[in-house]
Amino acid sequence: xxxxxxxxxxxxxxxxxxxxxxxxxxxxxxxxxxxxxxxxxxxxxxxxxxxxxxxxxxxxxxxxxxxxxxxxxxxxxxxxxxxxxxxxxxxxxxxxxxxxxxxxxxxxxxxxxxxxxxxxxxxxxxxxxxxxxxxxxxxxxxxxxxxxxxxxxxxxxxxxxxxxxxxxxxxxxxxxxxxxxxxxxxxxxxxxxxxxxxxxxxxxxxxxxxxxxxxxxxxxxxxxxxxxxxxxxxxxxxxxxxxxxxxxxxxxxxxxxxxxxxxxxxxxxxxxxxxxxxxxxxxxxxxxxxxxxxxxxxxxxxxxxxxxxxxxxxxxxxxxxxxxxxxxxxxxxxxxxxxxxxxxxxxxxxxxxxxxxxxxxxxxxxxxxxxxxxxxxxxxxxxxxxxxxxxxxxxxxxxxxxxxxxxxxxxxxxxxxxxxxxxxxxxxxxxxxxxxxxxxxxxxxxxxxxxxxxxxxxxxxxxxxxxxxxxxxxxxxxxxxxxxxxxxxxxxxxxxxxxxxxxxxxxxxxxxxxxxxxxxxxxxxxxxxxxxxxxxxxxxxxxxxxxxxxxxxxxxxxxxxxxxxxxxxxxxxxxxxxxxxxxxxxxxxxxxxxxxxxxxxxxxxxxxxxxxxxxx
Ligand code: GLC
Numbered sequence: 001x002x003x004x005x006x007x008x009x010x011x012x013x014x015x016x017x018x019x020x021x022x023x024x025x026x027x028x029x030x031x032x033x034x035x036x037x038x039x040x041x042x043x044x045x046x047x048x049x050x051x052x053x054x055x056x057x058x059x060x061x062x063x064x065x066x067x068x069x070x071x072x073x074x075x076x077x078x079x080x081x082x083x084x085x086x087x088x089x090x091x092x093x094x095x096x097x098x099x100x101x102x103x104x105x106x107x108x109x110x111x112x113x114x115x116x117x118x119x120x121x122x123x124x125x126x127x128x129x130x131x132x133x134x135x136x137x138x139x140x141x142x143x144x145x146x147x148x149x150x151x152x153x154x155x156x157x158x159x160x161x162x163x164x165x166x167x168x169x170x171x172x173x174x175x176x177x178x179x180x181x182x183x184x185x186x187x188x189x190x191x192x193x194x195x196x197x198x199x200x201x202x203x204x205x206x207x208x209x210x211x212x213x214x215x216x217x218x219x220x221x222x223x224x225x226x227x228x229x230x231x232x233x234x235x236x237x238x239x240x241x242x243x244x245x246x247x248x249x250x251x252x253x254x255x256x257x258x259x260x261x262x263x264x265x266x267x268x269x270x271x272x273x274x275x276x277x278x279x280x281x282x283x284x285x286x287x288x289x290x291x292x293x294x295x296x297x298x299x300x301x302x303x304x305x306x307x308x309x310x311x312x313x314x315x316x317x318x319x320x321x322x323x324x325x326x327x328x329x330x331x332x333x334x335x336x337x338x339x340x341x342x343x344x345x346x347x348x349x350x351x352x353x354x355x356x357x358x359x360x361x362x363x364x365x366x367x368x369x370x371x372x373x374x375x376x377x378x379x380x381x382x383x384x385x386x387x388x389x390x391x392x393x394x395x396x397x398x399x400x401x402x403x404x405x406x407x408x409x410x411x412x413x414x415x416x417x418x419x420x421x422x423x424x425x426x427x428x429x430x431x432x433x434x435x436x437x438x439x440x441x442x443x444x445x446x447x448x449x450x451x452x453x454x455x456x457x458x459x460x461x462x463x464x465x466x467x468x469x470x471x472x473x474x475x476x477x478x479x480x481x482x483x484x485x486x487x488x489x490x491x492x493x494x495x496x497x498x499x500x501x502x503x504x505x506x507x508x509x510x511x512x513x514x515x516x517x518x519x520x521x522x523x524x525x526x527x528x529x530x531x532x533x534x535x536x537x538x539x540x541x542x543x544x545x546x547x548x549x550x551x552x553x554x555x556x557x558x559x560x561x562x563x564x565x566x567x568x569x570x571x572x573x574x575x576x577x578x579x580x581x582x583x584x585x586x587x588x589x590x591x592x593x594x595x596x597x598x599x600x601x602x603x604x605x606x607x608x609x610x611x612x613x614x615x616x
Contacts, residue, residue: 010052011298015067019297022328026287026294031242040242044295047246051253052299059257059300062153066302073109073304073331073464074369075536078158079526080109082376083469084125085139088499092140096148099155101504105472105519106526109464110152111160111264113377115139119169119233122489125377125496127162127266128169128234132251142258149259160262160306163252165292166270167234175235179221187241190227190273192216197225203276204229210419211490229270229279239271239288249295256300265289265330268319269309281315289329290321306332306371310378312387313337313357320368327367335370335463335538340385342374342457343429346437346450347400349566351552353389358554361539370463370538374454375436375471379418379428379492380404397426404429404436412438412447414477416491430494434474434514442514446567449603452521453563456588456605457552459525460561462535467522468495473503474518528587528607532559546576551600553577559587560608562600570600577608585611 011020024041031037055063066072081102089095092115102110114126117134126136135141140148152159168174177185192200197216204215207230216225217232227236237244252263272284289307296303307319307330316337321329338357345351364370382401389397402408405417405427415431429436437454439447451474458465478484478497487493503515510516535541535556542555550566560577564570574580574596584593587607600606 010049015301016298019294023291023294023298026290027242030239030245030284030287030291036242040245043242043246044249044291047250047253048295048298051250051257054254054257055300056257059259059302062261063300063302071367073158074367076462076529076534078109078369078464079106079529080111080160080371080373080464080466081105081107081469081472082111082113082373082466083499084113084377084496085115086498087496088469091138092135092144092148096144096151098499099151099157102157103155105467105523106530107467108156109158109160109262109466111262111466112162114162114164115145116161119171122231122233123169124231124234124489125492127164128167128171128231129164130169130171131173132163132248133254145258149261153259153261158261158304159259160264161255161260162266163248163255163263164266165237165248166267167228167230167236170233170235172235178226179219181221184243186222188238188244188247189235190238191222191224192227193224200273200275203278205278205280208419208490227273230267236270236273239284245288245291249292252292253295253299256296256303261302262304262306262332264306264308265292266308268307268330269311269315281309281311281318286318286321286325286329289319290325293321293329304331306330306334308334310334310336310381310384312384313360313362314387317362317364320365322365326365331367332369332371332464335372335461336381336384337388338461338538339373339458340380340382341388342454343380343404343436344382344385344397344400345552345565346454347403348396349568350396350549351563351565352549353385353393354552355543355545357388358538358541358552359543361541363539364537370461371466372458372461372463372538373466373468374458375433375468375495376466377468377492377496379430381428382426383428401426401429404431412440412450414438416480416494418491430491432475432477432495432497433468433471434518435477439474439514442512442517446603448517449601449605451518452588453565453603453605455522456525456561456607457563459529460533460554460556460607462533462538462541462556465526465529469499470497472519472522473500473507473515475500475503475515525588532587532609533557533561533607544577546572548572556607558609560584560606562604562606562608564600564602564604567602569602572598572600574598579610583611584608 027040031040089098116129117131118126119128174185174188212231217228269280272282273279319330319333341354341357345354403411404413404415414435415429418428420427437450439451477494506513506515507519544553552563
């Protein structure tokens with residue numbers, strides 16, 4: 001038996017052989033010491049064989065179908081929905097019963113936030129995983145996950161699960177054993193002396209500076225500090241140990257075999273530590289992700305990997321794999337800079353930053369796509385914009401954070417600031433979409449227009465638009481009395497309300513309610529986007545300079561997408577759009593613009609086409 005074929009080689013196809021080669025070459029780069037490399041290769045091949053044998057004929061059939069249509073997730077083919085299981089359906093069975101709701105909205109990609117066995121008590125919303133192969137008992141069991149996966153598949157919806165790669169709960173078996181002195185378990189984590197930890201802190205950022213200051217926690221049983229970038233109960237895994245990589249790949253493929261079709265690789269940027277750096281985006285981190293990709297390509301090639309790397313746009317393309325690594329890392333990545341850029345523009349009523357971001361959008365390798373979103377379960381992290389703004393815009397960044405975070409008199413927004421490590425720092429912002437845009441009652445035209453503006457923007461950017469649960473009903477923030485807040489993990493719980501079943505009924509029973517208007521809008525945007533906005537990626541969008549600072553206007557192939565980020569009406573001459581004398585029609589609301597002077601309403605958003613009465 002040799003390491004490569006495990007004694008019985010089921011990986012014979014050209015694609016599998018390529019994946020094997022890729023695995024070997026990445027492992028050789030990461031584990032430069034011969035013994036570690038050989039161990040890594042042997043363990044990973046063993047995992048791949050076992051999981052390949054376990055994979056059901058039904059899932060292998062799906063792999064084969066995907067192989068025939070390898071760009072099934074590119075362009076505008078998918079619309080995503082992201083939610084916590086308990087908030088949406090109470091448990092996995094409850095989610096299954098809501099599949100019709102997702103279908104009605106037009107969703108064909110469902111991201112369920114962590115549902116694996118989590119740490120008891122506080123668990124960072126399930127991101128402190130105690131066992132990757134068990135379902136959190138309060139949310140269901142394997143059978144429920146499989147039947148949900150099956151029902152989703154039958155309805156053409158892909159199931160996405162988080163895979164928390166960077167850390168485990170301090171109650172995970174590895175952590176418990178490590179605490180009890182087991183050396184092989186201790187080798188799964190990073191242990192530091194007080195002096196070492198202090199030195200490392202000098203170049204590290206703080207993710208939760210108020211609720212979890214510092215990156216190391218003292219563990220009395222070991223007399224050392226363990227690395228914990230996020231909460232103290234989330235211990236970072238040490239990937240320089242090949243056993244860690246093999247175990248996590250095993251967990252990933254075990255979940256893939258239960259029907260998970262997309263993995264959201266949580267905190268993907270943090271996987272490798274290098275003293276003196278901020279320990280993000282290190283080359284080894286990419287090689288590790290390429291190993292995960294090779295494992296997927298070998299065993300479950302229909303499965304997608306999505307990088308949750310909340311880093312500036314310039315640092316994102318490597319997560320897709322560049323140059324000779326094209327197509328060898330993640331298939332998907334979040335576009336968090338554009339998300340923050342949109343909020344920045346709304347606060348400042350100026351789109352200069354967004355225009356620059358779109359103009360400078362890097363080309364994407366084929367076989368990759370962005371997730372375009374406006375809200376998610378996390379805060380709006382403004383820091384991601386820092387490298388993209390100039391010094392003059394720094395004050396605007398602080399303004400945006402204060403404006404949405406409830407710290408500015410006269411602001412329409414009803415959000416809360418997230419933690420920061422100094423009063424001077426720019427705080428993240430929490431809140432549901434309807435509260436952040438200040439859509440207060442059904443007929444509030446400004447509020448509704450801002451709602452529509454932010455949503456129509458993400459549907460027009462040429463990636464996968466993602467709706468965060470509750471925004472399709474314009475749900476407000478979660479209750480936030482002192483009693484509620486005492487139960488929160490942190491202020492991100494402000495935008496983690498439970499799905500409102502009453503509002504769901506309003507969609508059919510009260511067509512003028514806010515819930516009904518929000519739902520109709522999103523459904524409508526998706527329908528038009530699917531048939532009309534077909535640019536295959538964001539870098540294909542072409543900014544049109546109108547000379548008006550509050551307007552964002554771009555060509556989306558033959559359509560013109562136009563957004564007014566200001567509270568003022570504007571007059572725009574069609575010559576700026578190269579459409580003098582032409583009638584333009586807005587695809588969203590069916591409005592016509594006959595005159596050369598177009599009146600653009602406050603916060604208006606239009607998807608325009610040239611209207612030719614003869615072939616209408
Ligand atoms: C990701 C998640 C976030 C979590 C963190 C630590 O950023 O989106 O909710 O707190 O990882 O797991």
